[in-house]
Amino acid sequence: MEFPYGQDPGAPIRSGIPEHGRIPKYYAAKVEIAALLEELGEGEVLPTERELALRFEVSRETLRQALRELILEGRLRRAGRGTVVAGPKMAQPLSLASYTEGVRDQGREPGRRLVSLDRFPCPPALAADLGLAVGDAVWHMERVLLADEERVGLESTYVAVERVPDLATDFNPDSSFYAYLHRSLDIGFGDADERLETVLATPREALLIGTPGALPMLLIHRLSRDTEGRPLERVRSLYRGDRFSFTTHLGRPAGG
Incomplete structure (x- = not known):
């Protein structure tokens, strides 16, 4: 052609x-x-x-x-x-596959570095997303995303303490959260809603990721549900625009 x-x-x-x-x-x-x-x-x-x-x-x-x-x-x-x-950008799939799987598929070694793990009363907007009552205990876990030890993103995960009560003691923050849920708690992911947009990193985010403040970032908001349809986690993932692209597969809708 x-x-x-x-x-x-x-x-x-x-x-x-x-x-x-x-x-x-x-x-x-x-x-x-x-x-x-x-x-x-x-x-x-x-x-x-x-x-x-x-x-x-x-x-x-x-x-x-x-x-x-x-x-x-x-x-x-x-x-x-x-x-x-520079080398080619990493092509991360827009799917329920974890960050770990996506980076390994590119032939690189994934990693994470814990910034903070806090427990706090759930505010109204987050409670509505996670199907909780206002004031219920939730975890907020923030981690720098790595690929071959290079800092490439920043991830914030919000999840009910009721669903993962021992997160602070049983989970290795350098590893995959999805794998932990599956192997240790027998929790599987059913589906998720995602929204993708471009933003500039805040001064704090740029410092954590190690980039200039003017560097465009790819921001993904995700609300995940388990196999029973219950809300499971709210995730905010920030990726370096110069190191990542995203891929997806599109199919014809039923009756289309």
């Missing part, structure tokens, strides 16, 4: 060039640098800003704008005093 202007189906039409043909200097430099990244390969160090500015005949500020966009897109990353070619 041929694609418009000979482009790969995943690439922007006409490589992002407007119909009037006038290309911003920074964008022309960005295209040139992107081609250079393909030549260099993952993990290779980019030439200095001075070398690149001379090579592509642009000002240092124009070059920096091109580099900033490539960093935000996850195609470059800072490493010490230099800039290196």
Whole structure:
């Protein structure tokens, strides 16, 4: 199959060039640098800003704008005093599979680092989500998400203490919460509702994840239910936009 202007189906039409043909200097430099990244390969160090500015005949500020966009897109990353070619984004499925399963499917080692585990009286909005009475005890567990020890996200889980009374003592926070529910409590997941949006991290979130505050994040809100249809957990998962993409499978609805 041929694609418009000979482009790969995943690439922007006409490589992002407007119909009037006038290309911003920074964008022309960005295209040139992107081609250079393909030549260099993952993990290779980019030439200095001075070398690149001379090579592509642009000002240092124009070059920096091109580099900033490539960093935000996850195609470059800072490493010490230099800039290196980043690897491909992790493709996390939008499914009931856990974070652990999704990262392992990418050939990487998942991990988590506990930030806090607190118990508090359930407020009204959360009580409505979890099918609890206002004031019932709930857990809030916050963990930094890791992939090969790289910080890639932040996850907040809210669950009724009644459902998991020994969470503070029996659960290893470095491991999969879903696996713990299944193996230790015989609780299975039935279905979930999710909402995905783009946000900027708060200063606290950026510090925990180790990213600049201006880096776009992918935020997923999830309300999960068990196999009996009872609300089980409310989760807020924040992922680095430069390290993650999400996939799903779409089917034709019944009678469609």
